[in-house]
Each structure stands twice: as structure tokens, then as C-alpha cells.
């Protein structure tokens with residue numbers, strides 16, 4: 001009886017956090033706040049690309065874009081480090097840049113580039129990867145998007161794609177923007193077309209310890225289940 005209980009507890013904790021669905025849902029939660037912006041789908045090929053890049057992360061707290069592509073085109077990419085892993089507040093921080101976006105003057109800015117990629121209407125698939133660095137650095141998150149957002153047109157009307165792809169808040173959602181509490185570092189860029197930005201990196205308030213602690217708890221519970 002004891003053995004069954006412990007295994008059940010371990011299984012319950014194990015099932016309580018699903019990286020893929022948590023990060024996908026957080027993205028789509030925010031996309032649904034905009035007019036006429038379809039959900040993203042998770043793509044395991046892109047998630048593998050993101051995860052390979054995350055696996056190589058040096059845990060130095062800096063954010064540097066991968067430059068990775070997919071099917072011969074650039075991937076959109078949002079990076080973050082130091083946010084709470086399980087609640088996906090990195091995605092909230094990316095979205096929160098909406099406060100700086102002027103819908104009457106659409107276009108690219110480093111201060112709003114994560115937001116514009118996150119809600120970019122013609123991006124249809126996403127895949128993310130992570131590395132838990134522990135300590136003060138916390139968890140590193142890489143999300144890649146395809147087709148890439150933040151596309152700058154090499155013509156007179158350089159921000160025409162922003163007008164089409166960054167939709168205003170649906171009026172019914174107008175008061176429902178969430179305000180993330182974390183101030184950890186984040187960076188975004190598009191690697192396709194003419195748009196290219198360097199990663200920005202600010203001081204992070206590491207909240208990764210919490211996620212690490214949960215993992216340790218899970219590992220010890222599983223271990224307990226095995227030895228019983």
C-alpha cells in the first residue's frame with residue numbers, strides 16, 4: 001500500500017507540469033487577446049531545434065540569438081533567462097511589451113520585438129526549449145517561431161507587415177492585459193528578411209531556484225518510490 005501511494009504521489013507531481021502545453025497555452029492565451037490572431041501550434045521539429053540551442057547554453061546569464069533556420073528560412077526567436085519556469089512568466093514579460101507598442105505607429109523596436117513576434121499573426125508554429133541553470137541564473141528559455149515575425153519590408157513602406165500582423169487588442173479584452181512581476185532579461189529578434197537585432201540583456205532576478213527545488217523534490221520522490 002505504501003509503495004502504491006508514493007508512486008501515485010510521484011506520478012501526480014510528474015503530470016502536474018508539462019513544458020510543451022504550459023508554454024504553448026501561455027502563448028495562445030496572449031494571442032487570443034488580440035483581434036483576429038489564430039493560435040500557434042507546437043511543432044516538435046522546431047522544439048528540437050530550440051532544445052538543442054538551449055542545451056548548449058553556457059549559463060552565463062547572457063542572451064545571444066541562435067541564428068537558426070528551418071526549411072531554408074530564418075526562425076523567429078524570443079529568449080529569456082531568470083523567470084519562473086513553471087508559470088512561464090517569461091512569456092508574460094514578452095507580451096507585456098505591448099505597453100510600449102504604439103498601434104498608431106506600427107513598426108519594429110527592440111523594446112517591443114518580443115511582443116510583436118509573440119502575437120505575429122502569420123507565425124503558425126512554435127517550439128521552445130529550456131535549460132535549468134540553477135543558482136542565480138535560473139532557467140533559460142528559447143522559443144522559435146515559424147514563419148518568423150518582425151519582418152521588415154525592403155521598400156518604401158518598411159513596416160507594412162507590422163500593420164498586417166500585429167493586431168490591436170480585441171475590445172472585449174481591452175482591460176485584461178496581465179502585468180508580469182518579473183524583471184528578468186529577455187531578448188528577441190527575427191533572423192529573416194531584412195530585420196536583424198542584437199540581443200538585449202538586462203540584469204535578471206533569478207527565480208529559477210523554485211523550479212529546481214521542485215525537480216529535486218520530484219527526483220527524491222521517484223527515488224523513494226524505487227527504493228520502497
Ligand SMILES: *[C@@H]1O[C@H](CO)[C@@H](O)[C@H](O)[C@H]1NC(C)=O
Pocket residue numbers: 042043044045046125
Ligand atoms: C513542423 O512544421 C513543418 C513545417 O510546417 C511540417 O512540415 C512538419 O510536419 C511539422 N512537424 C511536426 C512534427 O509537427
Ligand SMILES: *[C@@H]1O[C@H](CO)[C@@H](O)[C@H](O)[C@H]1NC(C)=O
Pocket residue numbers: 102103104105
Ligand atoms: C503614436 O503614434 C502616433 C502616430 O505617429 C503619434 O501621433 C502619437 O504621438 C504616438 N503616441 C505615443 C504615445 O508615442
Ligand SMILES: CC(=O)N[C@H]1CO[C@H](CO)[C@@H](O)[C@@H]1O
Pocket residue numbers: 029032033034170171172173176
Ligand atoms: C482571453 C480572452 O478573453 N480572449 C478573448 C478576447 O476576445 C476575443 C473576441 O473578441 C475572444 O474570442 C477571446 O476568447
